[in-house]
Amino acid sequence: MSYIQSLYPPEHTHCYGCGPANPAGLHVQTHWDGETGTCRYTPSAAHMAYPGVVYGGLIACLMDCHGIGTAIAAAYQAEGRPVGSDPAINMVTGNLSVTYKLPTPLGPELLLEARVKREFPRKMLISCELSAEGKVTAVGEILGVRLPS
Secondary structure (H helix, E strand, O other): OOOOHHOOOOHOOOOOOOOOOOOOOOOOOOEEEOOOOOEOOOOHHHHHHHHOEHHHHHHHHHHHHHHHHHHHHHHHHHOOOOOOOOOOOOEEEEEEEEEEEOEEOOOOOEEEEEEEEEEOOEEEEEEEEEEEOOEEEEEEEEEEEEEEO
């Protein structure tokens, strides 16, 4: 299956973090297996906080966009519909909380894994872990709020 963000309606593809139509963006790509959203991202030197360490704002952005992608995929699944089918499900971030556990090394590929923690009628609470070289360096929660169709 294509990554979730590639299935967003065209008017929702300009986000800096995940918008495929944003030429300057990060192009976060969420892959959904029915239970877990997975994203792999390799930061560049431009994403440095200090030598050898990833900037925390980038980590928050990755979790935000990946968490919302996961929430959207899970919402489609809960309705028994393919991702991207009409009417489109669109969500925005209602809350984002990130806890930095260890410095995230700059250089290796980062792995983000997100799962639904709790479902509400118009919201999804997503938990996310970011790891580098097999070590969890940050955890987060993202509250996705569904926009009216």
